[in-house]
Amino acid sequence: MRDDKAAEAHAEAEACPVARSVNVIGDRWSLLIVRDAFDGMRRFSDFQRNLGMARNVLADRLRRLVEAGILDQQPASDGSAYQEYVLTPRGEELFPVVVALRQWAESHLFTQGEPHSDLVERTSGKPIPRMVPRAHDGGTLMPHDAEVRKLAGR
Template sequence: MREQVWTSPRCPVARTIDVLGDKWSLLIIRDAFDGIRRFGHFQRNLGVAKNILTDRLRNLVDAGILSLEPASDGSAYREYALTAKGRDLFDLVISLRQWGQDHMYEPGEDHVLLVDRETDAPVPRLTYVTPDGAPIHADDTRVRKSGE
């Protein structure tokens, strides 16, 4: 595994950005959630240069977000699969999608929509709640520093 350089060793956001902070890594993860597993399919879907894709895939494997596995069809190819650690990024991808839907389109502009596989209904808005079920927002939180 490559040496990791923490932007801020005590901040979980900074550590995450150090691993996922470029657009190609996030788009690879998005595509993996959409079922893409092979190098060539990632490359065609993203239009990214092969050397950049190779580097980002290697970094995601080294970080334990993707694993490299034998092809599911028994061919000589290898496939990339989300690990449990990678699947834990689902909320992040949902948050990015929902923020983009809210802020990156003009009213009425067409865009892709994430829907439930069985019902075809749009996935509900991701929200966070307190242990008693009350909605929680940024103004309701603070960061507690170590030693407080």
């Protein structure tokens, strides 16, 4: 537990945006919870059933995602005594991250013709176009076209 707190403190002090992001959503379970929230899941029991994770781990990840402002907890929409977890605007901004991970996996982790789920536009049913970073002029931005400018003194 002490190592987790030390890692969190280090990541908060870190000037790298990637390190801070990974600290919040970088573990497998958190990203899969966010993925399921995009798929419309809202209830603890639904997340647990779909992910097959231990209740205590799920409770911890949901708590952390709420604390980070990615999910919000609210009364169930059906008026029952249950609570639901819904994506906040901050959480919805993770959609391109989930899409990029999905598209990378489709390209590199499945064999030719191997079945997998498809992400399509709801209205047209057409596949989501491949996401690529764009340069200022609209062209495709490749890794060698970008650089990280470190803060002075680091």
